[in-house]
Structures are given as structure tokens and as C-alpha cells.
């Protein structure tokens with residue numbers, strides 16, 4: 001029976017890491033006698049990442065490479081890696097070695113013992129600023145509520161059985177959130193804790209802007225809560241309207257008609273801005289629907305090396 005472990009490594013501007021990562025992982029796999037393949041997905045890097053991948057492919061027959069035509073983002077890179085993976089199980093990990101490769105062995109052994117989804121859970125969240133921590137906490141709270149799964153320490157570091165990968169790849173949507181969807185598909189799951197390592201070279205690709213985009217994108221993909229909040233506001237406004245309406249009518253009939261210019265202006269501005277905000281939320285969801293119905297591919301490949309179909 002084939003027991004090959006495919007390891008998917010999304011790589012964006014990681015020229016300094018490719019060689020080190022390949023060597024570290026292959027040493028461990030050889031030592032543990034785990035049949036493996038490494039699938040580097042070059043996500044439109046602007047540096048020499050692709051050349052480094054080609055170089056490793058020449059040196060090591062276990063290396064495969066996929067090159068995107070431009071940067072499509074980590075989620076797309078993961079999808080492409082899963083598409084290319086030929087193994088009986090597939091692990092996804094960062095190619096900056098922040099996900100300790102030793103944990104792969106633990107995950108693989110759990111897979112051998114019959115688990116189909118082995119989730120890497122962050123033992124600690126690593127070094128982060130308090131503000132970042134606060135945002136991350138809120139974000140994960142919303143996502144956890146929407147999915148019913150505790151996501152606060154979830155990561156993209158996972159090992160999935162072939163059956164699970166096939167189900168994941170069947171999902172028709174363009175906007176995927178691997179971290180949550182791998183739990184969503186179900187199957188026999190277990191967890192492995194790992195410590196997030198320090199990045200050895202290169203730098204994190206996250207900026208504040210990209211994090212906000214990521215959060216909004218994934219919340220909208222998993223939850224209709226923002227639209228429910230709009231409904232909630234509508235309801236509150238209605239209650240206030242009834243009370244104020246009764247009060248105004250009472251004043252009118254009792255001959256104390258309100259002067260209230262300020263009140264009118266404030267109400268107008270307030271209601272106006274809430275309306276705009278609500279329209280924005282709805283517009284956002286519509287734009288997401290629009291993106292999905294266009295049915296564009298998750299990514300475009302410009303080159304593949306090391307694959308059997310080559």
C-alpha cells in the first residue's frame with residue numbers, strides 16, 4: 001500500500017529558505033524512513049524563489065515545483081499543492097520552518113494509527129503585539145462562533161488523509177479558508193500541539209492592511225453575522241422610532257410642538273450613516289457572490305516541474 005507523505009509548501013519570496021527547508025525535511029524523512037515528496041508552490045515570488053526550487057529539484061528527486069503566473073495568495077497556493085499531491089496523505093506547512101518539521105513525524109504516525117485529519121495547534125501564539133493579539137482574538141471568536149470549532153490556536157499546519165483532501169478539493173468555492181474548512185469537512189480528527197518557531201530568514205508577508213483584508217474576507221466567507229447585526233440595528237431604530245413618535249405626537253397634541261432643529265440634524269446624520277454602513281455590508285456580500293459566480297480559477301500555473309504528468 002502506498003504510504004507516501006506529500007508535503008505542500010506555499011512559498012512567496014522565500015529564496016533564503018528553500019534550500020534549508022528541503023534539507024531539514026528530507027533529513028528527517030530519510031531518518032524516519034517515511035516515503036515523501038515535497039511540493040513547493042511558488043506563489044508569484046518577486047525574488048529568486050523559483051530558481052532555488054528548480055535547483056533543489058535537480059538535487060533531490062523528491063522535490064516537485066509549481067509556479068504561479070502571479071501572486072494568488074497562500075490559500076490558492078495550498079489548493080494548488082493539494083491538487084498536485086500524489087501521496088496517500090498530505091501535509092501543509094509554511095516553508096519558513098516556523099512549523100517544526102519534527103512535528104510532521106508525530107502527525108504521520110497518528111495518520112498511520114488511523115486518524116484522517118491531524119490539526120497542528122499552536123501551543124503558544126508566539127511573539128505578537130498586544131493590539132495584534134486583541135484583533136486576532138476578536139477575529140477568531142467570530143470565526144469560532146460561526147464554525148462551531150475553536151479556532152483561536154488553529155494554524156495551516158495540518159496533515160490530511162487522501163480521502164479528506166479529495167473532499168476538500170471538491171468544494172466549488174473560489175474563496176477558501178483552509179484552516180477552517182479542513183475541520184468543516186469532518187472525518188476522524190486529532191490535534192497535535194507545536195511551538196511556533198522563530199522565522200530564520202526573510203520576513204513575514206503580513207501587513208496590517210493584508211490582515212484586515214484577510215479577517216473581513218474570512219468572516220464574510222463563514223458567517224452572515226455582519227448582516228444580522230444590520231437587522232439588529234434596524235430593530236433598535238424601529239423601537240426608538242416608536243418611542244420618539246409617540247412622544248412627538250403627544251407634544252404636538254398637547255400644544256408643545258418640539259423646536260428640535262438639532263435633534264433632526266443629529267437623527268438624519270446618524271440614520272444616514274448607519275444606512276450607508278449597512279449598504280456597505282450588503283454590498284460586500286454581493287461582491288463576494290459576484291466573485292464566486294464568475295467561477296474564475298483559484299490560481300493559474302505557468303510551470304510545473306517534477307510531476308509525473310510532466
Ligand code: UDP
Pocket residue numbers: 009010011012013014043071072073074077093094095096098203204205206
Ligand atoms: N505565503 C504565500 N503567499 C503569500 C504570502 C505568504 O504562499 O501571498 C507563504 C509564505 O511563503 C510562508 C507562509 O505562506 O511559507 C506563511 O507566510 P508568513 O511566514 O509570511 O506568515 P507568518 O508566519 O508570519 O504568519
Ligand code: MG
Pocket residue numbers: 094096098199204
Ligand atoms: Mg512565517
